[in-house]
Amino acid sequence: MIDPYYLQQLTIGISLGMVYALMAIGFTLIFGVLNVVNFAHGEVYTIGAFAGIMAIAAFGPPFLVIVFIVLAVGALAGFGLERLAFRPFRRFSDEASLKSRAMREATLMSSLAMSIIAREAMELLFGSEFQTIDISYLINKPIELGPVTIVNGDIIIFVVSVLMLGGLQWLLKYSSIGLSIRAVSNNPLGAKYVGINTDRTIVLTFVIGSMMGALAGILVGLYYGAVFPSMGFIPGVKAFVAMVMGGLSSIPGAVIAALVLGVAESMSTTFVSSVWADMVAYLFLIVTLVFFPQGLFGARRERV
């Protein structure tokens, strides 16, 4: 018989992993279509959390309404981010610019800049401390399942994430926008020849990825009752690790890696102080980079 303590840590680990997965997908989708890392993704997560608690403070809507508000704000954030930090660097479509490292790395800088601006602006507006949240909205009510005690947030996070991930998988496989995203990600030049509007596809990728990131933000905010302007940094790093472990552009890879990461972190608190749990992610990252430079599930992708 397994010690209930481990079952409990496992549930926590899975919720944590699901949140990383939602975040990691935003990274993965955007890396897929543009071959760049979006460093402002962590701030989208924070913006999602703030949008949620502001909605709660303003008119106390039911939980599902909050989810939709956060999704909408996330979509808007993704749209704005693409316009401000990414599109200006796509003006040049000749081959030399497309292959240029400098052009790619320019968006690394511009997205990092957006991330700093957004974080500082939120600190100016709201202060850097934890925001007050109406306690009745927190999703940490204990539920006893025999010897194991979980909170309702574990279930909510699991259900919402599975729905989002399932929805995304369906979208990518069967919808025309999903096919376009995969086509642009597979061969951007080929996508132009079949008449795909690549700019529109890229915007939609940002919108979808950011919706997931924003949703992860509010779920975690209500789970821990902790919403503050720099909350997006650590999960952003974790999601980045999950993306690298998953092989950069593989969505199933990123989800599995995120779950492994989440479970490993929550289990590690058994053996080391929880302060050190963050080290697990960095350890995973180093091991992946040294021994599996293609990622655990990475396809051998051609570098253009």
Add this chain to the structure above:
Amino acid sequence: MNVLEIEKLSLRIGVQDILHEITLGLADKGILAILGANGVGKTSLMRCISGIYQPTAGEIRYDGENIAGLKSHQIVEKGILQAPEGRQIFSNMSVLENLTIGGGPLGTQELDHVLKLFPKLKERLKQGAGSLSGGEQQMLCIGRALMRKPKVLLLDEPSLGLAPMLVRFIFDLVEEIRAEGYAILIVEQNAKAALRIADRAAVIEGGRIVMEGAASELANDSRVADAYLGGHVGAQA
């Protein structure tokens, strides 16, 4: 009546003049072959027509309307499709997905048509496109372009890297689809085969048209024969 007219088209990328005042006409239901060595601007011309490159000057008129400078997806919507150099298929997606994505809003009728032209693809619909042989990838590339029922089909080096038997298959196919009413612009290194099926032909050197005329005339021209046909082959025709 020309369905596609290119007039004084110039392209400059950075400091380099790639194309210089290209003027060409593609007749309705005709085949125009563009010949030339590597790096003279043939593919750049094709990319300008498809909206991948934005020309610096000049016009591309399609049914009388200037389409130069439109985005690639707008040009596809107008009915000008290209089977590009290097095929540019979606290797991570299935053959069927490659075709459906090419179909845009059009549906199963075109799919049946394409699969009748390329029975080989029908056996491999569920397979990943990256696992196809070079010849099959070329078929997929042309098939994908045909899924939109284009009025103008652009073929960039369709026989490149293919075995002789497949080259013949591709050229037979080009004649067959022309018979269905497509206007075709074909860029080829294999000048002999291209001149056999084309009505008209042009030779590009250094980004300029240096010769243009009926395909049969060019095939008999000694300069073309020396440069592209490996001796005076036209005389045998």
